[in-house]
Structures are given as C-alpha cells and as structure tokens.
Amino acid sequence: MSMISVRTRDGELHSFEGRVGTSLMENIRSAGFDELLAMCGGCLSCATCHLYVEELPRTASLATPSIDESELLEGSDYRQENSRLSCQIPFDETLSGIVVRIAPEE
Amino acid sequence: MTRENHNRFFDCVIVGGGHGGSQTAAALRQSGFTGRIALIGAEPEVPYDRPSLSKEYLAGKKSFERMHLRPEDFWTSRQVELMLGRRVTTVDAAAHVVVTDLGERFSYGKLVWAAGGEPRRLSCPGSELAGICYIRSKADCDALVEVLPGAERIVIVGGGYVGLEAAAVFREIGKDVILVEALDRVLARVAGEPVSRFYEAEHRAHGVDIRLNCGVRSLEGSNGRVRNVVLATGEKISADIVVVGIGIIPSAGPLIEAGAEGSNGVDVDEFCRTSLPDIYCIGDCARLRHGPGIRIESVQNATDQATTAAKAICGDLKPYDATPWFWSNQYDLRMQTVGLNYGFDSVVTRGNPASRSFSVVYLKDGAVLALDCVNASRDYVQGRKLVDSSARIDRDALADTSKQLKELSPEAL
Numbered sequence: 001m002s003m004i005s006v007r008t009r010d011g012e013l014h015s016f017e018g019r020v021g022t023s024l025m026e027n028i029r030s031a032g033f034d035e036l037l038a039m040c041g042g043c044l045s046c047a048t049c050h051l052y053v054e055e056l057p058r059t060a061s062l063a064t065p066s067i068d069e070s071e072l073l074e075g076s077d078y079r080q081e082n083s084r085l086s087c088q089i090p091f092d093e094t095l096s097g098i099v100v101r102i103a104p105e106e
Numbered sequence: 107m108t109r110e111n112h113n114r115f116f117d118c119v120i121v122g123g124g125h126g127g128s129q130t131a132a133a134l135r136q137s138g139f140t141g142r143i144a145l146i147g148a149e150p151e152v153p154y155d156r157p158s159l160s161k162e163y164l165a166g167k168k169s170f171e172r173m174h175l176r177p178e179d180f181w182t183s184r185q186v187e188l189m190l191g192r193r194v195t196t197v198d199a200a201a202h203v204v205v206t207d208l209g210e211r212f213s214y215g216k217l218v219w220a221a222g223g224e225p226r227r228l229s230c231p232g233s234e235l236a237g238i239c240y241i242r243s244k245a246d247c248d249a250l251v252e253v254l255p256g257a258e259r260i261v262i263v264g265g266g267y268v269g270l271e272a273a274a275v276f277r278e279i280g281k282d283v284i285l286v287e288a289l290d291r292v293l294a295r296v297a298g299e300p301v302s303r304f305y306e307a308e309h310r311a312h313g314v315d316i317r318l319n320c321g322v323r324s325l326e327g328s329n330g331r332v333r334n335v336v337l338a339t340g341e342k343i344s345a346d347i348v349v350v351g352i353g354i355i356p357s358a359g360p361l362i363e364a365g366a367e368g369s370n371g372v373d374v375d376e377f378c379r380t381s382l383p384d385i386y387c388i389g390d391c392a393r394l395r396h397g398p399g400i401r402i403e404s405v406q407n408a409t410d411q412a413t414t415a416a417k418a419i420c421g422d423l424k425p426y427d428a429t430p431w432f433w434s435n436q437y438d439l440r441m442q443t444v445g446l447n448y449g450f451d452s453v454v455t456r457g458n459p460a461s462r463s464f465s466v467v468y469l470k471d472g473a474v475l476a477l478d479c480v481n482a483s484r485d486y487v488q489g490r491k492l493v494d495s496s497a498r499i500d501r502d503a504l505a506d507t508s509k510q511l512k513e514l515s516p517e518a519l
C-alpha cells in the first residue's frame with residue numbers, strides 16, 4: 001500500500017492509494033482533486049501544482065528542488081519553507097504516508 | 107421553451123470537451139452550480155492535455171492515460187453528463203436549443219461554447235494527398251505517429267510553436283527535417299526578432315534545415331501519397347511526410363450562423379458573454395472585445411476564461427483580467443512567456459542568447475508589456491510583476507543581468 005493524504009483548501013483530509021511511477025501531481029489529479037489545476041500538465045512551467053509537504057514518512061526524503069522549481073515557487077505569494085511543485089516529486093513506495101496540503105489559489 | 111422532454115433539458119450545455127469546456131464544468135460545480143450539466147465533445151476521448159501532443163506524446167515519452175485532464179470517474183462524481191463523439195451543428199439561440207450531427211436536440215438554460223479551432227489546412231494543389239499530417243487532436247497525432255517509422259524525411263510547413271516543437275521531436279528521433287516558413291523568421295506572429303533568431307539558430311544547430319521566406323506552391327505525389335513539396339521558388343524537395351502547422355481556424359460556425367457577433371472567432375465581453383442571450387464563448391475561439399481585440403490560444407486563457415464564464419453563470423460577475431502566460435518546450439529549452447506583446451514598440455534583450463538563458467522584454471511607450479524567457483524562470487516569475495504593474499524601467503537597467511528584475515525600481519528613468 002502506498003498511501004497519499006491530501007488536505008484540501010477547506011481543511012479536509014482525504015487519503016487514497018497512490019500509483020507508483022508517476023508524479024505526486026498526477027496522483028492527486030487522478031484522484032479527482034480539482035483544486036490542483038496543474039495547467040502545464042507537469043512540465044515545470046506554471047506553478048499551479050503548488051502544495052505544502054506537511055508530513056513525510058520518517059525514512060523518506062525528497063530530493064531538493066531544482067533551480068527552476070525554486071524560481072517558480074519564488075513567484076508565489078504563498079511560498080513556505082515546505083512548498084513544492086507536486087509535478088516535480090516522483091511518487092514511490094518510500095513516500096507512502098506522505099501528507100500534503102494544496103496551497104491557496106494565487 | 108422545449109422543456110417537454112425533461113431528459114433533454116440541461117441547465118448548462120457546454121460545447122467542446124477540451125481545456126476550456128472541461129474546466130467550465132469543473133468550475134461550475136466548484137462555484138456551487140447544482141443544475142444539470144452536459145459536456146458535448148466531438149472527440150471520442152475524455153478531455154485531455156493538448157499541449158503534450160506536440161511534445162512528450164509525439165516523442166513517445168508520455169502515455170495518453172497520463173494526459174487525462176481529470177480521471178474518467180470525475181465526471182460521474184460531479185454529475186457532468188459527458189456526451190462524446192458528437193458535434194453540435196446548429197444553435198437556435200431564440201429557442202435555446204442545440205442540435206448535434208447525430209440528430210439529437212438538447213435545450214439549455216445557459217450555453218458555453220468552447221469549441222477551440224481546427225487546424226488551418228493547406229489549400230495548394232496536392233493538399234489532399236495522403237501523408238499530409240496536422241497536429242491538433244489525439245487522432246491527428248496518432249495518424250502521424252503511425253506513419254513516422256516509415257518516414258526518413260519530413261517537411262514541416264510553418265514555423266510557429268507547433269511546427270518547431272514537432273521539428274525538435276523529429277530531430278531527437280533521428281529524422282531528416284526541413285522546415286519551410288513563408289515569413290522572414292520563425293515565430294513571427296508571436297515573438298520578437300531576438301527570440302526568432304535564437305530558435306532558428308538552435309534548430310539549425312540540431313540539424314533542422316530551415317527555409318525562410320519560402321512559400322509552398324504545390325505538393326506532388328505518387329500512388330496518392332505525397333512525395334515532393336514544390337516551393338514558390340520552383341525548387342522541389344522530397345518528403346515522406348509533410349507536417350502542417352500554420353495556425354487554426356476558430357470553430358465558431360454554428361454560433362456565427364445563429365447570429366453571434368464576430369468574424370475571426372466569436373466576440374465576447376469581459377464576462378465571456380456573446381451578443382446572444384445566455385450564450386458564453388471561451389478559449390481559442392473567443393475574441394475579447396475589450397483590450398486588443400484578439401483571440402488568445404493558450405491553456406491559461408482557456409482555463410481562466412472558463413472560470414470567468416462559470417462564475418458569471420453562477421451570478422458572480424468578475425471581469426476576466428488574468429495575466430496571460432504561455433510555455434513551449436523544444437529540445438532542452440524551456441520558454442515561458444508572460445503578458446501579451448501585442449503592439450510593442452521596442453524590445454530589450456536581457457542576457458546573452460548564446461548562453462542559452464536569456465529573456466526578451468517587450469515595451470510599449472516605455473512600459474513593460476510582456477517577456478519571453480528562455481531557460482530563465484527567474485525572469486519569468488519576477489517579470490510578471492513588471493507586466494502586472496506596466497512598470498516603466500530604464501532599458502539599460504532591464505538589460506543588466508547583474509541585477510534581478512525584482513530589484514529594479516519602477517520609474518527608474
């Protein structure tokens with residue numbers, strides 16, 4: 001089981017089983033969350049897949065964001081320490097249990 | 107009103123299941139719309155991400171399944187009735203009825219027209235030959251991918267984004283590529299000269315034979331398949347496939363016939379309302395009467411106009427004022443555009459194109475209108491603020507890459 005938990009903008013937490021081998025963004029989109037626009041389809045051009053990583057499984061780690069990802073996030077009014085673009089996070093078993101929150105609409 | 111048959115009445119009928127249409131349905135539900143919604147789309151597929159067609163999908167790097175804009179069951183869970191594989195052919199605006207090519211009649215409370223566009227076809231002699239491909243829909247792209255393995259030499263007609271993105275993909279899989287452009291530079295309609303020259307140089311360095319100022323006179327074939335492209339100069343180039351990317355024609359026919367104002371697309375106001383009662387139009391086929399009076403062909407525009415129309419339908423009138431943005435990926439180059447350069451009178455190049463990371467800033471009367479940023483996400487992000495505020499910044503300061511754009515104070519003149 002590879003679980004992903006997503007907190008929507010209204011604060012509700014939803015959990016579902018993720019699919020390994022695609023991005024976190026694609027997982028969230030496939031699960032039907034319409035708050036995550038992901039307008040550029042995951043090619044690191046839009047920053048509309050912005051979320052906060054609230055909890056990571058203890059043994060997991062995320063690669064640091066690329067320069068392009070950091071620069072795109074820089075443009076958000078809602079950037080936080082734990083901000084990420086979800087299309088840039090490959091989802092695998094080690095991330096099972098991750099909790100993320102969808103960032104406010106720009 | 108034709109409400110006798112309740113099943114055939116929808117509080118909102120959306121025509122077109124692309125970026126704009128699907129977002130309209132989603133945004134209606136997000137805004138609390140509880141009425142019946144029908145999404146009528148000519149393509150058989152559930153709404154998908156179109157830009158990937160000329161990029162990862164053409165390159166075989168992304169499966170179609172990963173391009174669905176929403177999972178299939180999203181539509182059922184949101185009570186949106188997906189009616190795919192049929193085309194609306196007639197709109198009766200007075201009766202509030204649409205008719206499809208399958209002969210169905212649906213009456214509507216509100217109608218949102220999000221029909222996008224059809225690729226502009228070649229019209230010269232020989233343009234009916236087999237082996238001439240377009241890239242607008244999944245079906246177009248699949249037809250192209252099917253003939254690709256047997257093709258060594260590909261001629262691309264048109265140096266716009268779609269043609270250039272396809273050229274990049276074809277070079278990456280080792281095809282011979284000749285790109286023919288009628289104007290004196292590629293991207294002439296959308297970008298300034300430094301951007302055009304940069305992309306020409308990149309494509310040439312990757313082995314694309316770019317021919318500028320070069321029209322196509324005719325196509326010659328054998329056994330019904332294209333074999334040669336005859337240029338206006340009389341020169342003949344052989345081709346196994348011809349890929350055409352010369353823009354789109356907005357799919358507005360039935361609305362215009364129904365009496366909607368517009369010619370190249372349907373005219374809409376700042377709430378995406380057409381001149382017809384209860385009919386909205388969004389995306390590639392909508393022409394904003396306000397501002398420069400142009401159509402904007404981008405995912406951002408289709409998506410944001412969808413939200414504007416959905417909100418207006420729910421009684422929340424918020425004028426459309428999103429800052430336009432666009433992207434294009436070719437080879438390892440990421441281009442991001444913010445703002446519309448329409449009507450610019452000067453440009454400043456920021457950074458050195460030879461370093462493959464630079465931006466072009468478009469100005470009108472000294473105010474920043476738009477930026478094209480190539481491998482320069484920082485400029486894209488920071489430039490947005492300059493566009494939003496129509497900042498006036500000294501040209502030398504704009505060109506000085508030792509300072510970030512956000513450090514530049516407006517009115518620095």
Ligand SMILES: Cc1cc2nc3c(=O)[nH]c(=O)nc-3n(C[C@H](O)[C@H](O)[C@H](O)COP(=O)(O)OP(=O)(O)OC[C@H]3O[C@@H](n4cnc5c(N)ncnc54)[C@H](O)[C@@H]3O)c2cc1C
Pocket residue numbers: 121122123124125126127146147148149156157158159160192193194195220221222223241242243268357388389390391402403404405406408431432433434435
């Ligand atoms: C190959 C390609 C690459 C692109 N790359 C980019 C990019 O990198 N970045 C970017 O921002 N934009 C890009 N675009 C543009 C972007 O895809 C469009 O601007 C966007 O899809 C417009 O959305 P839309 O809803 O107006 O139209 P579409 O997404 O085209 O949807 C319209 C739908 O309506 C259907 N339809 C038409 N007539 C009828 C009818 N009478 N009845 C029922 N259905 C009908 C069509 O079949 C289609 O499915 C690209 C476009 C193409 C073709």
Ligand code: FES
Pocket residue numbers: 025038039040041042043044045046047048049085086087088
């Ligand atoms: S989906 Fe556009 S940056 Fe992630």
